[in-house]
Amino acid sequence: MNFGPHLPSPTRFFLFSAIVLVLLFLISPAWSGTAPLSRHLDWKRTYIRTGLDEHLEYDIFAKAMEGLQRWDFSKPHLLTIIDFTRPSYEKRCYVLDLKRQDLLYRTYVAHGRNTGMTYARQFSNTPNSYQSSLGFFRTGETYRGKRGYSLRLDGLEEAINDLARKRGIVMHGADYAGKSFLNKNGRLGRSLGCPSLPPTIHARIIRRIKEGSCLFVYAEDSGYLSSSTVFASPSG
Template identity: 55%
Template sequence: MTVSQGFLIPLIWLISNLGLSDKESIATNTSGSKAQSEILIDNLSEKHADLPSHAALDLALQGYEKLENELKKPILSVIDFSLPSTEKRLWIIDVAKQDILLRTVVSHGRNSGMLMAEKFSNIPESNQSSLGFYKTGETYQGKHGYSLRLDGLEKGINDQARNRAIVIHGADYAREEVAKMSGRLGRSLGCPAVPTELSREVIDLMKEGSLLFIYAPDQTYLSQIPLLQP
């Protein structure tokens, strides 16, 4: 009997005598982060019919797994700009409970596009949205009322968020009624604005140390994604 055979026999015995949950744990650990993200996606799919696109959610979960130890709460928010502004394209996900806490419409920057967000910038006064990963900061009272500061985590992609005053805030132009009347939401100066009546709930769920990922099928960004580089 070789050394490898001698190791394999007790390993097979161990696995055969484990409970189902233990086997699932081994499968998850040996198959890596991809398996963990797929498990979460499957669990969310069982509870909810509408999720972000698979590409958006998978990338968001990869970023969450990489930054999990630096976050203060197990909340992952995803904005999926592959969808038009008439659709609810912001999801707030409790990763620990594997459930969606809230879903709503969200605006994009006025120079990013009309119905769809198609152009993105990190440049001050561009009035465009910025893609990528953000860590949520502190709340404050500003010209839009109760608002939430964002810190862009990707150099050259969104790291000017603070300087640009890119924040989560409520806006009447970001309400579903506006989209029904005009065929699209109103647009911001680059901020992901949400309906006024939901803004406090959205901000309180996301504030102070959770992760936000803003996705679009933009090949310039997807070809690099600084946060996910080795």
């Protein structure tokens, strides 16, 4: 693509980048959210600059960004995405610094024992279901319990995950979420519904995202997508 030698290099780079972003947006999976095109172009730029485009579908990232605008967070520049469309033997937890446009962490995360074996299939907001919950959460305070250094989570979506704190759904480290367990079993172990992280990295992640950042847990679950106020159509 040749913009001509008479254009300064920064101008040529800007034009080329703009065209690339538009093309990437046009070929992306269909997105039914309400965000305008200009916002999507900003999101797409962040998506590419963080390197997230190599690991996560843009549609999931855009959904996370859509929800990030709906609630107040004291740390709005930090976003954690858990992609339960992927099996547990893949790294499916991403921690982003949106201000610096940096992918801080990409690691493994376990799901609930009654949510599925290798893949996360069933989700719940019910106490003692031992299932994971989907949707948007705000990170809370830390504490030290039987699982060590842990992070409380507050579910933000009514009837979807708003009982997270009552259920004791927290982020913590666990041996069954680590590489050794994975190498031995071909998948991660399962929790009682908590998003459990590898014990070698969980404390660093918790310290970074605690007290007011956004966590988005996603799966291609029609029940969630149709009932979430972030994504459900106005007609129902």
